[in-house]
Amino acid sequence: MRLLSIEDEPTTAAYLHKGLTEHGHVVDTAQDGIEGLHLATSGRYDLILLDVSLPGANGWQVLESLRARQHTPVFMLSGHDQVEDRVRGLQLGADDYLVKPFAFAELLARIQVVARRAAQPATPSVVQVADLEVDSARRLVRRAGKHLALTTKEFALLDYLARHLGQVVSRTLIAENCWDMHFDSDTNVIDVAVRRLRAKVDDPFVEKLIHTIRGVGYVLDSRPA
Structure with a gap:
């Protein structure tokens, strides 16, 4: 390297x-x-x-x-x-x-x-949930046909959630897989990162796709309100 x-x-x-x-x-x-x-x-x-x-x-x-x-x-x-x-x-x-x-x-x-x-070879996989598309290979995100500009960490977080679509992932797993390190239990960096991601992916739209499972973690999924 x-x-x-x-x-x-x-x-x-x-x-x-x-x-x-x-x-x-x-x-x-x-x-x-x-x-x-x-x-x-x-x-x-x-x-x-x-x-x-x-x-x-x-x-x-x-x-x-x-x-x-x-x-x-x-x-x-x-x-x-x-x-x-x-x-x-x-x-x-x-x-x-x-x-x-x-x-x-x-x-x-x-x-x-x-x-x-x-x-690892890039795989041209696109995950879609409701009107959200996450293209891991091209690092592109669209919702309702509109391109969303995400930072490197925001994309890594969304991509991780998308690759575990419908599965609840803990803050610890997010920390290890998106930041390659462990976090102190009193650190709220994951919650802050999720809030920033939601501001772009969910806040401008009626249907919310990033859900908090209290005491467990987060899940990307299309669920009824």
């Missing part, structure tokens, strides 16, 4: 470059947010490792700019382990959030998850 490491701390940057290169990855390195954003948007990368505390433009700013242009997987790296920071990163569109210091073996394992996903 071709990776981009945006890290201003020289020791950490060298550690990441050496370790990832030794495991067969091609690694480019940027030392500030501005350079990192330029490389990320001008090159083709399979994954981006993005530090939060960066000169020029911080990790939050870089992530917001990236998500406005592309869907390349982004792993946030930070010395802050507050729940609020992790939630902020995930809500801005990060695919994962690793707290420093992290085990290199864990980083490799999470990168391998991305690699396995990329190796």
Whole structure:
């Protein structure tokens, strides 16, 4: 895989470059947010490792700019382990959030998850429920014939619900499959993500398709009011 490491701390940057290169990855390195954003948007990368505390433009700013242009997987790296920071990163569109210091073996394992996903052939499957169409292969969503513009995380969440159409999925399963990580029990990031998805998929329409099963999770289904 071709990776981009945006890290201003020289020791950490060298550690990441050496370790990832030794495991067969091609690694480019940027030392500030501005350079990192330029490389990320001008090159083709399979994954981006993005530090939060960066000169020029911080990790939050870089992530917001990236998500406005592309869907390349982004792993946030930070010395802050507050729940609020992790939630902020995930809500801005990060695919994962690793707290420093992290085990290199864990980083490799999470990168391998991305690699396995990329190796899977795309299947042109379209899930339809009522007037909602979710096209996983083309990453398109329509309702009542109208295209819905979803963020990367919103699409991942809707696609997961669509692939389990009619099945109740727990917050834990959503967290593991849409964010590749576990969440603290007091974190409401899943509920916030569902609310934002509903604002686009359900709120403008009479029939509601995303249902809350109290104490269990969520289900995508066409049900009578």
